[in-house]
Amino acid sequence: MCLALTAAIVAVPALGACSPGGTARDSIETPTTAVGPGADEPTTMAVPASGGVGASRPGATGGTDPVSSTTDDGPHELLAPPPTVRPALERDGDMAPLVRRVDTTDRVIFITIDDGQVRDPAALDHLLELGLPFTSFLTEPLAEADPSFWKGTQAAWGMIETHTINHVNLREASEATQRREICEPAATFEGLFGRRPTLFRPPYGNSSDSVRRIAAGCGYDAVVLWTGSTNNETLTMQEVALRPGDIVLVHYRDTLRADIDAILERARAEGFTIGRLEDYLSPGR
Numbered sequence: 001m002c003l004a005l006t007a008a009i010v011a012v013p014a015l016g017a018c019s020p021g022g023t024a025r026d027s028i029e030t031p032t033t034a035v036g037p038g039a040d041e042p043t044t045m046a047v048p049a050s051g052g053v054g055a056s057r058p059g060a061t062g063g064t065d066p067v068s069s070t071t072d073d074g075p076h077e078l079l080a081p082p083p084t085v086r087p088a089l090e091r092d093g094d095m096a097p098l099v100r101r102v103d104t105t106d107r108v109i110f111i112t113i114d115d116g117q118v119r120d121p122a123a124l125d126h127l128l129e130l131g132l133p134f135t136s137f138l139t140e141p142l143a144e145a146d147p148s149f150w151k152g153t154q155a156a157w158g159m160i161e162t163h164t165i166n167h168v169n170l171r172e173a174s175e176a177t178q179r180r181e182i183c184e185p186a187a188t189f190e191g192l193f194g195r196r197p198t199l200f201r202p203p204y205g206n207s208s209d210s211v212r213r214i215a216a217g218c219g220y221d222a223v224v225l226w227t228g229s230t231n232n233e234t235l236t237m238q239e240v241a242l243r244p245g246d247i248v249l250v251h252y253r254d255t256l257r258a259d260i261d262a263i264l265e266r267a268r269a270e271g272f273t274i275g276r277l278e279d280y281l282s283p284g285r
């Protein structure tokens, strides 16, 4: 089970829960706090102000930033410049790379937001105001439940990637089920959001050789885990200090805005910026 990692990465268990609806857990996922999904009643929202779908991020490319143009603040101080060197992501045989931490020396970390249960317009407004990149890993039903909200995240410099259909523990699923859970959302999301997802995150961090093989087969560039997470607005990293390439997991929950702010505060304190995961793992896609 010790995987030959070609891209990144540390062989320590991921912290943090990714728990909605699920009961299965294993050693790779060590929830720090039991934040029950039952407390997260899905909300709905009005259609957000829409910007360009799949727009490039602000600042880094020198393009016009519709966020800062409304605030006159310019790009956010924590916006990372483009990557200095992109990590070489080589497939391990026919398996997609498993990325827990991006292999980079840039002082950059990445924000990833999972599942999609709570869709809070105020949190979306906050993301729009920040103008910082983030990546959403959504389950298919929650993506289909509110496409206008998710298009709003695209306008807020968010990227949309996949996180199965039913949030299953893929290690306990048949190969046929794994294939459907991993591959079907890519086609669905391409239809909904105008971009075929390039990254896949398995629920509970439960990857396997089979998961990686199937993910590569249906076109993903990498299977993405994480090195830190927030629970109850507290950021917990696997190591004491932030490290270049850290990937932080949060969820679409009632605490999202505070969770994001906790990450930004930590990044600012330790001299890190916020990068776009796809710039490193899926350049140009």
Ligand SMILES: [Zn+2]
Binding pocket: 018, 019, 020, 114, 115, 163, 167, 203, 204
């Ligand atoms: Zn999840």
